[in-house]
Amino acid sequence: MTKTVKDSGKPLKIGADLWKRWREEGDESAKRELIESYLSLVDYAAGRLAVGLPKSVAKEDLISTGILGLIDAIEKFDYERGLQFETYASWRIRGAMIDGLRQNDWVPxxxxxxxxxxxxxxxxxxxxxxxxxxxxxxxxxxxxxxxxxxxxxxxxxxxxxxxxxxxxxxxxxxxxxxxxxxxxxxxxxxxxxxxxxxxxxxxxxxxxxxxxxxxxxxxxxxxxxxxxxxxxxxxxxxxxxxxxxxxxxxxxxxxxxxxxxxxxx
Missing domain, CATH: 1.10.10.10 (Winged helix-like DNA-binding domain superfamily/Winged helix DNA-binding domain)
Structure with a gap:
């Protein structure tokens, strides 16, 4: 069983074996591969959120905090429940970006x-x-x-x-x-x-x-x-x-x- 994530129009296949290696065996290399495979979610979320923000807010800052949200999602996601990781991770990523904005008091x-x-x-x-x-x-x-x-x-x-x-x-x-x-x-x-x-x-x-x-x-x-x-x-x-x-x-x-x-x- 595989999952796909779109990155620049090219699908990336994410194998269930990666989740098993990370969640059940604690394989850090599998975790890194999962992070790299789903980075496109971070870039997409940053692009959408940046549309409504002041120019003073750099997209790179959103991406930095979004990656933390992605890592948190990967660490907490239960792949055995049959849920869509992409949906779960998207909210975690967006939430992390918003938390970062709030900490910087970006709205006067x-x-x-x-x-x-x-x-x-x-x-x-x-x-x-x-x-x-x-x-x-x-x-x-x-x-x-x-x-x-x-x-x-x-x-x-x-x-x-x-x-x-x-x-x-x-x-x-x-x-x-x-x-x-x-x-x-x-x-x-x-x-x-x-x-x-x-x-x-x-x-x-x-x-x-x-x-x-x-x-x-x-x-x-x-x-x-x-x-x-x-x-x-x-x-x-x-x-x-x-x-x-x-x-x-x-x-x-x-x-x-x-x-x-x-x-x-």
Whole structure:
């Protein structure tokens, strides 16, 4: 049985014997070969993440931290469970890159505050009206005109590019993506929590505009870059960035409502 990883268009075959040599025999040479075989995952993740980051963030820095995530994934992955290593490693790699960015405080406090205000506006207004709210309604709530609101979206774009990996609760380390991982022995409380979170997320997605849903789908499911999405939708990259920011902030507002309801029960 072999697995393949695409590297510059050429498939690399990863044999199960490598995993056995590393996991069962502790063969360091097998571990090194696994790392080298999956390095393309790191380069791919760095390329996608770099699209929404300031130019001051070097892709090489992302790759350095991403390699640490890859090594961590290889050390913790249970190949006998039949799961796709590529999917598991991709989240570990991306998570390591984001942790590195956070440690360097790459998003200015002023930008974080603006993102928080917009997120709060979506949370309050959509809870009040029980529907998707317009840019005009958000602008009025924030006390700015629509032009200023669009500028705010542009400024906070770099903070929303990683928001889906942030903790569900401020005092927890488990991210929203952690609920997508296939883990053993889920307890009933966990299953109920995940069920309601998925239901809440589905409702929040329903409130996205058509263009916002398309952007989210193309970016997170089809894995297109923002510039590629701009070409597909025949819009400017800055407009795609704004749509992405609005979609993520709207989703975060919905999940925050879910969190507050859960904590109040």
């Amino acid at each position: 406090r002023s930008v974080r505050e603006k993102a928080k205000k917009i997120e709060e506006a979506y949370q309050v207004l959509e809870q009040r009206h029980m529907r998707s709210v317009s840019d005009q309604e958000i602008s009025e709530y924030l006390g700015v005109n629509e032009g200023d609101f669009r500028q705010m979206l542009q400024e906070v774009a770099v903070s929303t590019i990683t928001s889906i990996d942030e903790p569900v609760k401020d005092d927890e380390v488990e991210s929203r993506l952690a609920y997508l991982v296939d883990e053993k022995a889920k307890n009933p409380d966990h299953k109920v929590t995940v069920f309601f979170q998925k239901e809440t997320l589905a409702k929040a997605i329903d409130r996205l505009t058509e263009k916002e849903r398309i952007v989210v789908s193309l970016f997170y499911y089809e894995e297109l870059s923002l510039s590629e999405i701009a070409e597909v939708m025949n819009l400017s990259p800055s407009r795609i960035s704004q749509l992405h920011s609005k979609a993520i902030l709207r989703l975060r507002g919905g999940l925050n409502r879910w969190k507050e309801q859960l904590l109040s029960e």
